[in-house]
Amino acid sequence: LTEPFVTVHRVRFDEVDAAGIVYFARFFSWCHDALEAMLEGIEGGYRGLVNGRRLGLPAVHVEADYVAPLRFGDAVRIAATVERIGTSSIAVRFDLARIAPGGQPAVEVASSDAVATLRHVVVVTDLEEMRARPLPDDVRAALKPWLAPGA
């Protein structure tokens, strides 16, 4: 079985809303950051892709299912799995779970700790012309270890 790519986010002071829980749109930023982290291995990381090669990964579809609220200071384990690698597009699933603050990112999490599942579909895009481009080889290679079994 393939292990997911795991990062941990600690909920910041300004990420909650007037209801006292994390504002729903913040989850998408954390998952974007996790996708960037997955690409850290390519030359210059996602930064190099955008600033250097002027290629980006704009979203064409994203979705989120929320199961439990998060509060200031909660530690969140983000487990990313690549669901599909196409010619230009990438689909990634992110399973978010609450872990004890200071908990290890690789720790097993019970399903009762699940807080949300998100999906991002992004397309490699030439940022000057805003047109789709084939997935560069190094990006494909960086994603492959996290491809879901059977995908």
Add this chain to the structure above:
Amino acid sequence: LTEPFVTVHRVRFDEVDAAGIVYFARFFSWCHDALEAMLEGIEGGYRGLVNGRRLGLPAVHVEADYVAPLRFGDAVRIAATVERIGTSSIAVRFDLARIAPGGQPAVEVASSDAVATLRHVVVVTDLEEMRARPLPDDVRAALKPWLAPGA
């Protein structure tokens, strides 16, 4: 045919990302704001619901399909339609289109100006106990004029 509930958002200076286009997660905030605006007619608005009655509308599912990028200063027409009113939950669709800056919110928009479609499913929630509650009558009444035909 039912008219949608229409608001206009002008893309702010700090809503773009390093790719030079609006950061994908911002669209969700605009739609949240549009939903709040739809509830302006209830006593105290959404503010009164949250601060006074301690009821909120946390999202249980949201999704977005992006068609075209937006840039700083673009004016966006957000047309909201209520797709379903349940016992506790509300489903709203938001059709976003670029309009000329200074354009009238009620103006007809061509399909070629479409930038994104979003869907929010939210649940009326007691913020103290974080449990679902039946939709209050005034909230239901505020949403009804924007219910999609046949819904």
Add this chain to the structure above:
Amino acid sequence: LTEPFVTVHRVRFDEVDAAGIVYFARFFSWCHDALEAMLEGIEGGYRGLVNGRRLGLPAVHVEADYVAPLRFGDAVRIAATVERIGTSSIAVRFDLARIAPGGQPAVEVASSDAVATLRHVVVVTDLEEMRARPLPDDVRAALKPWLAPGA
């Protein structure tokens, strides 16, 4: 006596922090937006300056004094006065006061409603070379009506 340039901001759902009050850094964004609004009269507005002429107004100094907290839904009157127009730089003071939601922007405010005073010093900057440039004539003209008496 010169009237200030007045805008109104309604505190959004996601502008508070885990302490339940508006996050201190948000005030700066509102004042930036007010400065943009002051420049609405130039050709294309601030948007045209940045996107078209590739001139921006990066801050070199900002400061804020906070007097009273704000909460979700509060309406804030932002009264901007230009304190100094230099060769390349502009200094603007912003006096923020809480007004009744739905209150008129031009309404008189009691000193007891004061919430904060901010100051922004910005420099007209060529965004390609990141170098200071003389204030364009139309920018100077747009600011002049709001210049503090004796400045």
Add this chain to the structure above:
Amino acid sequence: LTEPFVTVHRVRFDEVDAAGIVYFARFFSWCHDALEAMLEGIEGGYRGLVNGRRLGLPAVHVEADYVAPLRFGDAVRIAATVERIGTSSIAVRFDLARIAPGGQPAVEVASSDAVATLRHVVVVTDLEEMRARPLPDDVRAALKPWLAPGA
């Protein structure tokens, strides 16, 4: 000589503005986060202070001087020094410098790498009554190692 308290922030994808540089107000959030990190040693950290004891540290004065712009992916060294510990208030200075991505936080930085200096003055506040409170002993103890010499 006292060492400052050092943290490192990597500029995120959505922290830039339409001018292509980090939005000026973001710097304040990073410094707030650094102040939280300085309090990590107290029972439950800043989170425990806010969620448990219902004490917060609202700002009464903040300021920033910007020297050089930052871009997406830049690594920033934040060196915090406590300038003053009063009965209820704390004054902290933050010196920000650009370091090589992946650079060590403790690394020496040349003055030519300076990007900004910020100052935060915050007041220990009872969040229920929004009134100043004396600095708790554990907060005072956590700050003391970072007190500027001669302060």
